[in-house]
Amino acid sequence: MPERIRPVQKLAEAVAKCSVEAAEYGKCICADYNNVYQNKCAASFEKLRACVMSQKKK
């Protein structure tokens, strides 16, 4: 029986394919990680989410 691919694994693979967007979001958080608040990096997260969703559809 082929192993079912878990949703988290699928998501991780999609994030890996969006490395540019992921790095941009990661840099935005890590630039000042002592002062993170809700939606601080909303713009770059939206880009990451859009990329991940398009990757998942493929």
Added chain:
Amino acid sequence: MAPRLHLLRTTRLLNRSYATASSSSTPPHFRVFDRRIKEAQRTRAALSPHSRTVDYLRDTIASRLAERLLLITRPLPHILDLGSGACHIAKSILTDPTLSELIPRINKLTCTDASSTLLHRDDTEPWAQSSPFELERLCVDEESILSDPTNFPYPADTFSAALSASSLHWINDLPSVLASVNTLLRPDSPFLGAMVGGDTLFELRTSLQLAELERRGGVSPHVSPMADTRDVGGLMDKAGFQLLTVDVEDFVVDYPDMARLCMDLGWMGEGNAVLGREMGGIGRDVWMAAEAIYKELHGNEDGTVPATFRIIYMIGWKKGAGQPQPLQRGTGQVSLKEALANVGPSGGKKEGNGEKDGNS
């Protein structure tokens, strides 16, 4: 700026009281972990076909711990393995050639675990079938080992050594479990323990915290609170152990991504079992964000992500006759001040061990 950190909705509140050093008869009531969920997770993990592929961590810790038994040269007729999982310590002793000299010194090894499925997972393995010493498996919760005589028939002063590898970090009331172990040991017998603690999984902890903070505006516990190296000495001392030794070792394991780390932890039966955890798992957005932050903040150059496991090893002896004792205060013959004056400010040379001095 107003502090933005606050706890997200939790289904149950933590019920914790202050830790005190008093020796009053009322037992302290710590509830941090959900033992029932932990047992279910370990059972589910043992039933998974991946269970054996993630034995790498437990096997390594078990053999490192058993290695320390080599230094104790006396015979070990009856050993207790507390929270054994699938009898990893027995497996190490029976399959690791460097530990083979332990085998003739052992007559019986009693493995205990709260999950019967995990305990009996390797019953039919060749090493378990051909064991030269008696291998006994008892399904009993470590937390109630002394109060459950039907499942654990041994009285006090039974075991010639007790070991515990990678299960103590899920115990709610560590002082009382250590005290039970002390009771079960014969006088002048050692307890050797290994537990994850300190900065274990700090990469995962920080990534999830940052991701939840940015996406949802608060944090909830995903990685257990863990004992620090400093705490372990105090705990062992409070449980009545003598001649303590505590040391730490870091294992850094590289994973392809955060998802694989969490899947491996799940197959080890090491999922989140903190009582105050948020039910329903981590949302997709938080997961995505945490994956990106983990790579950016902690990731290796080759694209993998590291996960640190800090193992705290502890050795303590039950009080017994003829044990070396520290000298009384004030009985020192050598002045520490004078001895240190000869060493110089750099302190590179170490002389004496302070025990002679009695000034500690």
